[in-house]
Amino acid sequence: MHVALVTETWPPEINGVALTVHSLATGLNSLGHRVEVVRPRQSDEEAMEGPAGIEQVLVRGAALPRYPGLRFGLPARHTLLRRWRMERPDAIYVATEGPLGVSAMTIAHRLGIPACTGFHTRFDDFVRHYGLGFLTPAVFAWLRRFHNRAAATLVPTEELAQFLRRHRFRNVRLLHRAVDTRLFDxxxxxxxxxxxxxxxxxxxxxxxxxxxxxxxxxxxxxxxxxxxxxxxxxxxxxxxxxxxxxxxxxxxxxxxxxxxxxxxxxxxxxxxxxxxxxxxxxxxxxxxxxxxxxxxxxxxxxxxxxxxxxxxxxxxxxxxxxxxxxxxxxxxxxxxxxxxxxxxxxxxxxxxxxEGLNPASVTNRFVELLSDLSLRAA
Known part of the structure; x- marks a missing residue:
């Protein structure tokens, strides 16, 4: 398969989204799939080397207010339309709900490419901690609209899946997380x-x-x-x-x-x-x-x-x-x-x-989910 992963955060940034998407990308690559990662260009990009075998599609980004060291991707519809018309992915995974993620969902719909999203961050909870609690209902409604444009929304726990279903999120699917027990020992x-x-x-x-x-x-x-x-x-x-x-x-x-x-x-x-x-x-x-x-x-x-x-x-x-x-x-x-x-x-x-949690099993399940979306769209 040719899979495009769209994310507004990526190592060396350290957070759950960056590390999860990186793990999925390297896992797909190890199984022989073609992987491209669409993400914002980072400030020290020239000093970094991406993972071997993974295509890096770099777009414009900007600093995330009040979060030093993190960036978000600016809209990139023309870049994605041009690229995906020439080299069409079989499936797209959108990990973040920012402007870059919105662009990816829009172009996926326009080209008829199956796209799924990952529900990684409770931004509706975040705003309360920055003095913007009055925005919580609006942010949650935005998250629901964004994810309901996807063919599926992937979540890491059954608890979260049930919560989202109760709040009218459609096509919620479970993708468990694992841990590298060879590293963490x-x-x-x-x-x-x-x-x-x-x-x-x-x-x-x-x-x-x-x-x-x-x-x-x-x-x-x-x-x-x-x-x-x-x-x-x-x-x-x-x-x-x-x-x-x-x-x-x-x-x-x-x-x-x-x-x-x-x-x-x-x-x-x-x-x-x-x-x-x-x-x-x-x-x-x-x-x-x-x-x-x-x-x-x-x-x-x-x-x-x-x-x-x-x-x-x-x-x-x-x-x-x-x-x-x-x-x-x-x-x-x-x-x-x-x-x-x-x-x-x-x-x-x-x-x-x-000890029994295996990152490879997560990658295999991810491939199954993407293959199912691709077959349904065919």
Whole structure:
């Protein structure tokens, strides 16, 4: 098949959408499919090399307001029309709902190319965290109109699929997520890295990985850590990532260890060198970091939705707490911080629980979905 993937974010940008689309692209390429990725040109593009065998179609982009380091694609109808008339894809996957994604959907309809979308981000939730909560209903209605133009909307959990169906999203299909357990592995634990954090082997590293941004509910993360500190004075909070809230958070809490952005084996080393993973976000459609932490042998405390609901066996491979119950989140975090035996047992069980997840199976399912759309359109 010839598959076009349209995305407004791509590595080295670090977020769930970029990493998921990159995984799909490399998986398709490994199976011998022709893959083109349509995306905005990044600021340091000349210094980067794309994955071998994957065609890069670069379009104009602009900086995303209040999100340093991320861009969105500008409308590109003429570019896509010209390209896809000359070399017509069998199917198109649109991962983002910005101007570039809208252009791709418009041209796909015009040329009669089957297109599916991915529901990756709850932008209707995001606007509340930037003082624009009054826009939430309008943003959600826009998301529904956008995705209902597609032949199918792909989602990572049955929970999200049911939610969207209840709210009149059509043709919602399930595409599970996996994790690279060869990369994310407890064996990557690094005592030298922990020493750099100011920790001895017996002290407690509380880890969080993700965008340092308002929508990630980081105030609760800090509150939970302060509660842990009252029981474990030796604990340190380790934040891996970057984002618009980092400077303010660092100023308010100078004892937090900010590690910045890390990728690949270096990121895996940061996970494995922790002892407890806290994930307080309430705006995720999935939460890939949950699986990465579990694969790294960490007990995870997270709200009962998304990846946590799908993969954490509550009380055995981590702790799921009632959605948006801050007191329960803090209590669960503190309990695991002081109970080292239970925490380590959960971490080992978490690793075992995700060992069977295979990224290749996700790619195969993706191919099946795209092939079905292509056959229906024929």
């Amino acid at each position: 407890p064996q990557r634990r690094d005592e030298a890295l922990r020493a750099h954090w100011g920790l001895t082997p017996d002290q407690l590293a509380v880890v969080h990985v993700g965008r340092i941004a308002p929508e990630k509910n980081l105030d609760l993360l800090v509150d939970a850590f302060r509660a842990i500190q009252r029981q474990r004075a030796d604990a340190r909070l380790i934040l891996v990532g970057d984002g618009p809230a980092r400077a303010g958070l660092a100023q308010q809490h100078p004892d937090i260890v900010f590690c910045g952005l890390h990728r690949g084996e270096d990121l895996a080393r940061h996970y494995a060198s922790g002892d407890l993973f806290l994930f307080p976000s309430i705006t995720e459609t999935f939460g890939n970091v949950t699986l990465e932490a579990m694969a790294s042998g960490l007990a995870v405390v997270a709200y009962d939705y998304g990846a946590a609901r799908e993969r954490i066996a509550d009380g055995r491979t981590g702790v799921r707490v009632p959605f948006d119950d801050a007191e329960a989140f803090i209590a669960a975090s503190t309990a695991l911080a002081v109970d080292g035996e239970t925490r380590r047992l959960m971490g080992r069980s978490a690793r075992t629980a995700v």
